Amino acid sequence: MVIITEEEDDQKRDPKPSPSTKPTHRSKQSKPTPSPTSTPTPTPTPPPSKSPQDVQSPFAFWFYFTITVSIITFFFISFSSLSPQDPKSWFLSLPTSLRQYYSKGRTIKVQTHPDQSAFEVFTAEKGVTESEKVIIVHGLGLSSYSFRKVIEALGSRGVHVVAFDLPGNGFSDKSTVEIGENPGGLLGRFSFVVSEIQEKGLFWAFDEIVATGQVPFEEIEARASKRKVVKPIELGPDEIGKVLGQVIETMGLAPVHLVLHDSALGMVSNWVLENVQSVRSVTLIDTGVKSAGALPLWVLEVPLVREVVLGFSYAHALLIKWSCSSGVGSVDLNAHRVLLKGRDGTKAIVGMGKKLNHSFDIAEWGGSDGLKGVPMQLLWSERWSKEWSEEGRRIANALPKANFVTHSGGRWPQEDAANEVAGHIANFVTSLPATVRKVAEEPIPEHIQTLLDEAEQTGHGHLHGHAGHEEHSHGHVHGAGAGYPDPYGLGHGHGW
Numbered sequence: 001m002v003i004i005t006e007e008e009d010d011q012k013r014d015p016k017p018s019p020s021t022k023p024t025h026r027s028k029q030s031k032p033t034p035s036p037t038s039t040p041t042p043t044p045t046p047p048p049s050k051s052p053q054d055v056q057s058p059f060a061f062w063f064y065f066t067i068t069v070s071i072i073t074f075f076f077i078s079f080s081s082l083s084p085q086d087p088k089s090w091f092l093s094l095p096t097s098l099r100q101y102y103s104k105g106r107t108i109k110v111q112t113h114p115d116q117s118a119f120e121v122f123t124a125e126k127g128v129t130e131s132e133k134v135i136i137v138h139g140l141g142l143s144s145y146s147f148r149k150v151i152e153a154l155g156s157r158g159v160h161v162v163a164f165d166l167p168g169n170g171f172s173d174k175s176t177v178e179i180g181e182n183p184g185g186l187l188g189r190f191s192f193v194v195s196e197i198q199e200k201g202l203f204w205a206f207d208e209i210v211a212t213g214q215v216p217f218e219e220i221e222a223r224a225s226k227r228k229v230v231k232p233i234e235l236g237p238d239e240i241g242k243v244l245g246q247v248i249e250t251m252g253l254a255p256v257h258l259v260l261h262d263s264a265l266g267m268v269s270n271w272v273l274e275n276v277q278s279v280r281s282v283t284l285i286d287t288g289v290k291s292a293g294a295l296p297l298w299v300l301e302v303p304l305v306r307e308v309v310l311g312f313s314y315a316h317a318l319l320i321k322w323s324c325s326s327g328v329g330s331v332d333l334n335a336h337r338v339l340l341k342g343r344d345g346t347k348a349i350v351g352m353g354k355k356l357n358h359s360f361d362i363a364e365w366g367g368s369d370g371l372k373g374v375p376m377q378l379l380w381s382e383r384w385s386k387e388w389s390e391e392g393r394r395i396a397n398a399l400p401k402a403n404f405v406t407h408s409g410g411r412w413p414q415e416d417a418a419n420e421v422a423g424h425i426a427n428f429v430t431s432l433p434a435t436v437r438k439v440a441e442e443p444i445p446e447h448i449q450t451l452l453d454e455a456e457q458t459g460h461g462h463l464h465g466h467a468g469h470e471e472h473s474h475g476h477v478h479g480a481g482a483g484y485p486d487p488y489g490l491g492h493g494h495g496w
Helices: 002-013 025-030 058-080 087-092 096-103 144-156 185-200 204-212 217-226 237-250 264-274 303-311 313-323 330-354 362-366 386-398 418-431 446-458
Strands: 106-110 119-126 133-137 160-164 175-179 228-232 256-261 279-285 376-381 403-407
Touching: 087 330, 096 144, 096 330, 106 237, 119 144, 119 237, 133 144, 133 237, 133 264, 144 160, 144 330, 144 418, 175 330, 228 330, 237 264, 256 264, 256 418, 264 279, 264 362, 279 418, 303 313, 303 330, 313 330, 362 386, 376 386, 376 418, 386 403, 403 418
Parallel strands: 133 160, 133 256, 256 279, 279 376, 376 403
Antiparallel strands: 106 119, 119 160, 175 228
């Protein structure tokens, strides 16, 4: 009995048998014996227990999330800063050659719609004003700066030449500031948030929460509805034609010899048909009609490709030499790259390229009744490529009355064959009969005309001097002589 009691106490104190203890005969009999025909049931394997190192802390997710967002924001702000929006800082960062060129030009105001504000267009001018007048219209992605050598050469040949930067290109305005609405879509809201971060700082909203205890939703919505939005100037062919007409009218160039390069023909072709009386002749320089120009605009549209091409001079040089001209120097390449990316002008250029009429028929245009009496000249590269030479012959066949002349430059011959191109233009312009211009008389101011009418009615058709009425032979002057006030009525022309 004592032995049995001790065994029961031992079992209560240690109910689990030790691994070294052999099973008793009773446990062997209680174990079921599987039948020969039955399939043994697989015992489920318990999942491996995770060690403390394998269990991730929730702070790790937020750490990697913060790092990712920070990197994306950094690159977004860095890419956006490639085009400084401040005109003053942008101008001061320009190379010396560009600043000197800008100082020699002038800007004029143009307006394409009555309900829109006017914007500035940069112009460059050279030559004697009494000579034949030529205006150069560049293609998309270019500027009057690329034609500076042609301008100088034409001016030295006795031609009055004017070149201007199309809106969205060169030194002309590239964007307008308008009061925007609430940004729509995910991209619009993300852009608004980035602009708020750039202006007020990353933790502005958190500071407001700490100070007021609530998220400033009302202030954010109010700022979103009244914020100033910078929109690129994306003009279509009709609007560009209006710009050209206003430049010609403002500078008194009509009738003018038009020089259209690259994609300029597609932009002003309608204006030429509607204003034939203002056109003396037309010279086309490598004006392909199947595309938006030599410069591939898709490069400026894709964000990553655009930033690489405009951010690295080597990539930009490869693009120009591959698609436009192989004879552009490094200084001129850098100037073109700076003007192209400055003040976010790429958006305007891409938008204008999308609005071009890609179904333009040059044969129909050249054979219209209005252009039958307009002299034409076609300048084309003879060594760029076989396909481009065939395109030149096709356009020459579509314009049978045009003089077809080849040059040794690329698709941007103003860079690598400027003197040759200027010589062809000057010879063509001077070979035509001299332009007869009507000199418009300056109108007499209304208050001066009133004085003259009153004098005729009273019978005093002469003006008296200070010698008095007694000696008329010394005091009066007949007609509109020295006693006639100046055109603005600010003084009298007495012969004192």
